[in-house]
Each structure stands twice: as C-alpha cells, then as structure tokens.
Amino acid sequence: MMQNYHDIAQLLGEEEKAEEIIHQMEQKIKQAQSLVKNYNQAPSVLILSQVGSNTGPYILGPSSIAYDLVQLAGGTPGSDLLGLEKSSPASIEHIIDMDPDYIILVE
Structure with missing residues (x-):
C-alpha cells in the first residue's frame, strides 16, 4: 500500500x-x-462499499486499501472468511454466513 x-x-x-x-x-x-x-482473537471486519455509480454493495477484498488496513490493524477481513479472492457483490446471505464482529459501510 x-x-x-x-x-x-x-x-x-x-x-x-x-x-x-x-x-x-x-x-x-x-x-x-x-x-x-x-486481543486473543482477531475481530472479523466486513467492509461494504459501492464500486461504481448505481452498484449495490460490494465486499471489499484483497487489492483494496480497506482490506490492507483491516489486516494492519489486526483484524480479519470479511472477504477472507468467505474465501473471496477479490472484491465481490454482497448479498444478505453472505453477511449472515459471515456474522462479522464489525461492519463498516464506505461511501
């Protein structure tokens, strides 16, 4: 970064x-x-953001600055919990399956 x-x-x-x-x-x-x-266990952090105009929320994954910052701060990026290799469209099912400790919404 x-x-x-x-x-x-x-x-x-x-x-x-x-x-x-x-x-x-x-x-x-x-x-x-x-x-x-x-902390004994790294908190899981889901970061959601639009990646363009009129797009739904995306789970930010590897190659995003937000992903790097979560790791540097000692957290586990939500995309890692789902095994995502890149930023991907989010669904309510993803969020429920992930059950993150924290959710960050980026404008």
Missing part, C-alpha cells in the same frame, strides 16, 4: 508530501496495532 503512495508521488513530483502522509499513516497504524495487540 505504501509503495503506491511512493509511486504516485514520484510521478507527480511530490515525494516530500508523500513522505509526510506515509509517516502519519504509519503512526496511526502503529497506534491501532498497539490497541489490539492483547
């Missing part, structure tokens, strides 16, 4: 700004990791 910021910043000539943003993100990630380090 951080490599994407480096690559984009290099293309835009904004390496210093990217370093500031990356440093802030790394600090927040470390803070989140310290808050959950004593």
